[in-house]
Amino acid sequence: xxxxxxxxxxxxxxxxxxxxxxxxxxxxxxxxxxxxxxxxxxxxxxxxxxxxxxxxxxxxxxxxxxxxxxxxxxxxxxxxxxxxxxxxxxxxxxxxxxxxxxxxxxxxxxxxxxxxxxxxxxxxxxxxxxxxxxxxxxxxxxxxxxxxxxxxxxxxxxxxxxxxxxxxxxxxxxxxxxxxxxxxxxxxxxxxxxxxxxxxxxxxxxxxxxxxxxxxxxxxxxxxxxxxxxxxxxxxxxxxxxxxxxxxxxxxxxxxxxxxxxxxxxxxxxxxxxxxxxxxxxxxxxxxxxxxxxxxxxxxxxxxxxxxxxxxxxxxxxxxxxxxxxxxxxxxxxxxxxxxxxxxxxxxxxxxxxxxxxxxxxxxxxxxxxxx
Numbered sequence: 001x002x003x004x005x006x007x008x009x010x011x012x013x014x015x016x017x018x019x020x021x022x023x024x025x026x027x028x029x030x031x032x033x034x035x036x037x038x039x040x041x042x043x044x045x046x047x048x049x050x051x052x053x054x055x056x057x058x059x060x061x062x063x064x065x066x067x068x069x070x071x072x073x074x075x076x077x078x079x080x081x082x083x084x085x086x087x088x089x090x091x092x093x094x095x096x097x098x099x100x101x102x103x104x105x106x107x108x109x110x111x112x113x114x115x116x117x118x119x120x121x122x123x124x125x126x127x128x129x130x131x132x133x134x135x136x137x138x139x140x141x142x143x144x145x146x147x148x149x150x151x152x153x154x155x156x157x158x159x160x161x162x163x164x165x166x167x168x169x170x171x172x173x174x175x176x177x178x179x180x181x182x183x184x185x186x187x188x189x190x191x192x193x194x195x196x197x198x199x200x201x202x203x204x205x206x207x208x209x210x211x212x213x214x215x216x217x218x219x220x221x222x223x224x225x226x227x228x229x230x231x232x233x234x235x236x237x238x239x240x241x242x243x244x245x246x247x248x249x250x251x252x253x254x255x256x257x258x259x260x261x262x263x264x265x266x267x268x269x270x271x272x273x274x275x276x277x278x279x280x281x282x283x284x285x286x287x288x289x290x291x292x293x294x295x296x297x298x299x300x301x302x303x304x305x306x307x308x309x310x311x312x313x314x315x316x317x318x319x320x321x322x323x324x325x326x327x328x329x330x331x332x333x334x335x336x337x338x339x340x341x342x343x344x345x346x347x348x349x350x351x352x353x354x355x356x357x358x359x360x361x362x363x364x365x366x367x368x369x370x371x372x
Contacts, residue, residue, distance in 0.1 A: 014272025015147030021297035023110035038101035080234035178243030
């Protein structure tokens with residue numbers, strides 16, 4: 001077995017999962033994460049059940065976090081016209097605050113080293129990576145996994161294509177206390193965006209919406225936008241009016257890009273949102289992040305065991321697996337988003353779905369994966 005030194009840049013869902021998998025097999029892993037744990041993140045906080053068997057394999061016992069069990073979907077257009085359906089696989093709701101912290105503790109128990117630093121530069125030369133951090137630390141690794149999220153200064157360093165242009169998307173998330181079914185995830189349109197609503201642990205409602213910045217900038221702040229735009233959907237108005245904000249103020253993130261990304265750049269193996277971001281309305285970003293961690297971990301273990309002979313073989317296989325598992329789902333998500341943001345097309349899709357419920361089920365299947 002080859003002795004490998006792996007550095008994972010980013011300690012979010014994908015990075016921590018990869019760290020747990022690799023360290024479980026005895027591979028040396030260092031995770032570099034600039035933020036403290038636990039920490040809230042802008043996220044829909046719904047995970048498809050496709051991840052469950054993999055989590056069992058890793059020894060991740062989700063029951064400790066007391067997630068909600070979600071089996072139903074409600075989808076509505078801007079005027080409140082809605083349709084309800086069962087989710088083929090179902091899923092669960094758990095906050096990133098709890099889940100990431102839990103995975104962080106497992107990673108440490110498995111022997112992962114975790115550095116609280118910010119990566120300044122990554123250089124690949126003569127089959128080795130050199131990583132420089134903000135405090136002057138220099139690290140050397142055989143492989144680097146990029147798990148640094150939706151947008152990072154590292155993307156700028158790598159001159160990645162998507163980072164060269166401004167993205168029109170802004171996301172807002174907060175936790176609330178109020179009345180909402182435990183087993184339901186709601187996806188509700190409003191003018192210029194859409195909103196996901198579901199329960200996480202401790203009877204908390206997670207509300208996360210995404211909107212085009214052009215629609216948002218006409219208003220002074222998040223509260224005005226919610227009151228004058230988001231609440232125009234009757235379902236969202238009812239939820240907000242009967243819920244109490246638990247955060248001091250909602251979290252926001254801007255410049256979210258859904259453009260295509262490469263899964264391997266400058267020999268860095270990208271996973272999670274760093275490799276490709278699916279529109280939140282598809283409700284599957286967290287499952288995809290976890291799945292990508294599995295794919296890259298298995299290939300690196302295969303390389304360590306001499307099943308893959310060269311770095312080029314590994315990179316080629318990972319790109320192929322990424323495209324096979326996610327490329328079509330990402331494309332469907334982009335197409336669906338464009339449709340829903342056009343009121344006439346959105347209403348037509350709703351009318352068709354009401355008459356032919358299989359249409360909505362087909363969309364769900366095309367944006368969700370199978371158990372892995």
